Amino acid sequence: MTGPTPAPAAPTRLRNGHLRGMVAQLLLDRAGTDLTVREIARTLGHSSGAVGNALKVLTARGQAKRTTTAPLRYRATDTTPAAVLHPISSVARAAIPEPEAPPLLSGPVRRPGGQLYHPRNLAGLPDVTALRALRQAGVPALLYGPPGTGKTSVVEAAFPDLVTLQGDGDTTVADLVGEYTQTPDGRYVFVHGPLVTAMREGRTLFLDDATLIPPTVLAVVYPAMDGRRRIVVKAHGGEVIEAAEGFYVVAGHNPGVHGAVLGDALSSRFSAQILVTSDYDLATELGVDRRAVRVARNLATRHASGEIGWVPQLRELLSFHTIAPVLGAVTAAGNLIGIAPEEDREIVAEVVRAVFGTAVQPLALGARI
Numbered sequence: 484m485t486g487p488t489p490a491p492a493a494p495t496r497l498r499n500g501h502l503r504g505m506v507a508q509l510l511l512d513r514a515g516t517d518l519t520v521r522e523i524a525r526t527l528g529h530s531s532g533a534v535g536n537a538l539k540v541l542t543a544r545g546q547a548k549r550t551t552t553a554p555l556r557y558r559a560t561d562t563t564p565a566a567v568l569h570p571i572s573s574v575a576r577a578a579i580p581e582p583e584a585p586p587l588l589s590g591p592v593r594r595p596g597g598q599l600y601h602p603r604n605l606a607g608l609p610d611v612t613a614l615r616a617l618r619q620a621g622v623p624a625l626l627y628g629p630p631g632t633g634k635t636s637v638v639e640a641a642f643p644d645l646v647t648l649q650g651d652g653d654t655t656v657a658d659l660v661g662e663y664t665q666t667p668d669g670r671y672v673f674v675h676g677p678l679v680t681a682m683r684e685g686r687t688l689f690l691d692d693a694t695l696i697p698p699t700v701l702a703v704v705y706p707a708m709d710g711r712r713r714i715v716v717k718a719h720g721g722e723v724i725e726a727a728e729g730f731y732v733v734a735g736h737n738p739g740v741h742g743a744v745l746g747d748a749l750s751s752r753f754s755a756q757i758l759v760t761s762d763y764d765l766a767t768e769l770g771v772d773r774r775a776v777r778v779a780r781n782l783a784t785r786h787a788s789g790e791i792g793w794v795p796q797l798r799e800l801l802s803f804h805t806i807a808p809v810l811g812a813v814t815a816a817g818n819l820i821g822i823a824p825e826e827d828r829e830i831v832a833e834v835v836r837a838v839f840g841t842a843v844q845p846l847a848l849g850a851r852i
Contacts, residue, residue: 502529503537507566510547510559517556521710530621532685532728535712539725541566554711592640600633600640601765605757614641617755618687618731623708625693625753627736627745631798632759634735635691642687642733646677650696652742656703660716660724673719682707682714685729693734694743701749708732708752739792761797771804772812774838778819781834793827795819813843821845 505527510518524534538557541547546566550556591599592611602609608616614637617624626634639645648659661675681688693701707714712726734753737743750756761783766776779795786794795803799819806815816835820843823831828845835843 502527502533503541504567506534506537507541507546507559507563510541510557511563511567514559517550517558519554519556519710520712521554523557524621524710530728531710531712532726532730535725536728554709555713594636594639595643595645596639598636600636601762601768602640603637603762603765610637611641614638614733618642618733621731622755623731623753624733624755624757625736625750626733626757626759627738628759629761629794629796630737630740631796632761633797634759635689637759638687638689638733638735642689642731644684644686644729645689646681646686647689647691648677650690650692650694652695652697654696654700656700657718659700659703660714660718662718675716678704678707678714679716679724681732682724682726682730685727687731687733690732690734692737692740692743693749694736694745695740698744698746698748704732705748705752761794761800763797763800766797766800766804769801769804771800772807772815774812775800775803775807775816775819778816778831778834778838781838782831785830785834791827791830793824793831813839813841814846817843818846821847 506523509523509526520531520535520538523538524531527534535555538547538549538555541563542549542557544562544566545560546563547557548560550558591601594600600611602611604610605613614624618641626638628634648654657676659676659678661673661679663671664674665671675683678688680686688704690696690701690704703714706712707724707726707730712730714724716722716724732752734749736745738745761779763776763780763783766779767773775795779800782791782794785791799822803815803819806818816839820828820832820835832843
């Protein structure tokens with residue numbers, strides 16, 4: 484006689500084999516019903532990757548049966564009861580420790596390249612903590628906002644195990660899954676791409692500028708993100724790649740950039756969509772000239788009213804901060820004018836002149852010395 488189905492719970496680290504027992508128990512509770520990996524994962528409160536791995540072991544032992552492949556569905560067999568460690572009673576469930584909440588951060592986070600990232604508030608948490616919690620819950624995140632606002636920085640700070648694909652209009656399926664490459668001795672070997680690497684190693688895949696990638700190419704990622712948690716590499720003899728526990732996808736989108744299109748197919752895959760804007764207060768804290776920050780704030784107000792299409796973001800302000808000690812603050816302000824799109828330069832120059840109190844020209848070479 485079997486026990487009740489375990490109630491949904493937040494993901495937690497269980498003893499070896501315990502999740503397999505929970506999966507087997509659920510299959511028995513719903514004997515005669517074909518269940519998808521996602522349905523089982525949602526019911527048990529664990530990641531689809533972990534549940535998928537448990538089902539692979541159960542199937543190999545004959546303790547579960549795979550009934551369909553698209554999507555993967557499973558049901559109990561006559562030997563499934565042998566996989567149940569014990570009926571999961573309410574008392575037993577209470578004995579399973581609650582997962583620890585991601586630790587709150589009290590200061591900057593070091594990115595893989597050594598740079599410091601200063602966390603910002605997101606849903607009452609440091610953004611790095613919030614993103615890690617989304618990964619733990621299996622909720623893909625899309626970060627969107629103008630270039631230079633720090634989307635890549637926060638992703639790198641949140642996920643030290645990051646595998647990055649820089650997207651553009653020329654990105655191909657081979658760039659994601661891999662392709663045959665000729666070795667120095669003339670042989671051809673298949674070199675797997677970042678998607679396969681992240682899936683196999685249970686790492687985070689960052690699709691930077693994802694909306695520049697052709698939709699037909701992005702489609703190869705979708706089976707890895709849904710309940711299937713697997714892809715088929717057609718270019719390598721139909722090789723099947725299963726996602727290991729921990730595999731996660733996060734993407735970046737720059738609205739307004741030419742060619743960037745957030746289609747329904749892509750948008751629907753990312754349950755959490757997070758706007759990223761420039762933190763001008765942080766720019767001041769980092770020592771950027773207050774006049775440059777004032778210029779950026781003024782232009783941001785004009786941008787919100789539709790008067791201008793470009794605004795200096797944190798990246799441009801940090802560039803100002805780097806140039807000013809070398810060539811002077813006025814020259815750095817001229818550089819702000821020069822990097823603005825041509826159609827916006829007149830307004831940018833007007834704001835710079837008002838804030839700095841002098842007419843400023845874009846950075847340019849003059850007469851021969």
